Amino acid sequence: MPLNIVIMAAGKGTRMKSTLPKVLHKLAGRSLLRHVLDTTAELGAQQRLVITGHGAEQVEAAVGGPGIAFVRQMPQLGTGHAIQQVAPHLPDSGSTLILSGDTPLISAATTGQLVEACGGERLVLLTIDYSDPTGYGRILRDGEAVKAIVEHKDASPEQRQIRECYTGIMAAPSAALKRWVGQLSNNNAQGEYYLTDIVAMAVAEGVPVVGVKTANETEVLGINSPLQLADLERRFQRRQAEGLMEQHGLRLADPARFDLRGSLVCGQDVEIDVGCVFEGRVELGDGVRIGAYSVIRNARIAAGARIHEFTHIDGEAQGASVGAGALIGPFARLRPGAELGAEVHIGNFVEVKNSTLAKGAKANHLAYLGDATVGERVNYGAGSITANYDGANKHRTVIGADVHVGSNCVLVAPIEIGAGATVGGGSTITKPVEPGELAVARGKQVAIKGWVRPTKKR
Ligand code: UD1
Ligand code: CA
Numbered sequence: 387m388p389l390n391i392v393i394m395a396a397g398k399g400t401r402m403k404s405t406l407p408k409v410l411h412k413l414a415g416r417s418l419l420r421h422v423l424d425t426t427a428e429l430g431a432q433q434r435l436v437i438t439g440h441g442a443e444q445v446e447a448a449v450g451g452p453g454i455a456f457v458r459q460m461p462q463l464g465t466g467h468a469i470q471q472v473a474p475h476l477p478d479s480g481s482t483l484i485l486s487g488d489t490p491l492i493s494a495a496t497t498g499q500l501v502e503a504c505g506g507e508r509l510v511l512l513t514i515d516y517s518d519p520t521g522y523g524r525i526l527r528d529g530e531a532v533k534a535i536v537e538h539k540d541a542s543p544e545q546r547q548i549r550e551c552y553t554g555i556m557a558a559p560s561a562a563l564k565r566w567v568g569q570l571s572n573n574n575a576q577g578e579y580y581l582t583d584i585v586a587m588a589v590a591e592g593v594p595v596v597g598v599k600t601a602n603e604t605e606v607l608g609i610n611s612p613l614q615l616a617d618l619e620r621r622f623q624r625r626q627a628e629g630l631m632e633q634h635g636l637r638l639a640d641p642a643r644f645d646l647r648g649s650l651v652c653g654q655d656v657e658i659d660v661g662c663v664f665e666g667r668v669e670l671g672d673g674v675r676i677g678a679y680s681v682i683r684n685a686r687i688a689a690g691a692r693i694h695e696f697t698h699i700d701g702e703a704q705g706a707s708v709g710a711g712a713l714i715g716p717f718a719r720l721r722p723g724a725e726l727g728a729e730v731h732i733g734n735f736v737e738v739k740n741s742t743l744a745k746g747a748k749a750n751h752l753a754y755l756g757d758a759t760v761g762e763r764v765n766y767g768a769g770s771i772t773a774n775y776d777g778a779n780k781h782r783t784v785i786g787a788d789v790h791v792g793s794n795c796v797l798v799a800p801i802e803i804g805a806g807a808t809v810g811g812g813s814t815i816t817k818p819v820e821p822g823e824l825a826v827a828r829g830k831q832v833a834i835k836g837w838v839r840p841t842k843k844r
Pocket of ligand 2: 610
């Protein structure tokens, strides 16, 4: 039996007070609409139709992909009017699941349950009891049987006492849905075409209407304002934090001060201090410890490595990796293509980009390694840099094993420093250094005897 999914995302989202369409605002690093699309990808739908209107081009460009079709609703005359626009694209059999692009945390389990209950024959409404139901459509029941939905603005004082609300999520027989939305009128308090009016139509036709009540408020919370977005973000982060703590024994110093915007795979005995942000895909091996206020994106950190406070790691698309037992930070910066071997030390204000550091190499203070290959046990002095860019192209620096680079050196790439060589502090190296050599390239020190310092003029 064919399943079609419709995601309503045409509304303006006035209360966001933003130029960005509401459904493109992000929750845990993904747009609200992307959450809904990712969840519904698992349901095996024939097609997923996204109704766009406000900021349609932007929304379509942001989430387009295989199996996703867009239908524009211009102007936006209500949720019923939205479904009228997709009706011609729906088949005459099976079920249609209707979701909102601004309700991001609906689960695959709940939507699957609605689709199953619908079975192409019944109208299924997802409902919830709110202690403050103000603004929501109320579920009118006669005993157990659902009779209709009345919108808050159209409800009588008695109806407003009802706490069971419509969540905006339903599953309907596709053929009947198409027929019902064709019969809607906008004769109501808001002058809109209400999708919720189809409930009374179904009842009048004798089509069974099923109210499925959820107790999971987080799953059905819609976003209308920045405050609601931030509140849902915290709930979502809390849920992720608890999941990682329970499933993997992750030790978070404070689950309320943890942000994961992507996926985190972690081994045993991993500890994360407060205020850290993880983005993209991050893997932490056994016993890894992450210091406070570190930001880590697209990176693999091997067992026993220690990331000290305020470290920034961003592997972007290429990725970055830290070897077992390495010590990084505080205040270190690892960029795309940083591949650090076991027991590498990267200290404060050291930046590493597109460089490989072999086991035991150290750059402990104020340094830059870009486009470099660094051998085992190399000691790279404070203030030294690779001059990897000539203004047009990038060039490589190759540093052999056991090289000692003194402080404040400039290694002008392309350049190679042979194994065991020493580069004297303050040198600008432009010619290859042979293995074992000492290379010094700096102005010679002169001593001027009896020199008198200038004094201030009166
Ligand atoms: C709707 C329900 C209400 C329910 C509430 C739950 C109707 C008439 N009412 O009310 O019973 O309690 O959701 O949150 O359906 N949209 C369009 N085109 C439009 C209007 C809306 O695509 O012309 C989209 C919006 O972008 C949004 C969704 O539909 O994603 C819901 O619209 P919204 O205006 O928030 O509906 P409510 O008035 O909250
Ligand atoms: Ca709403």
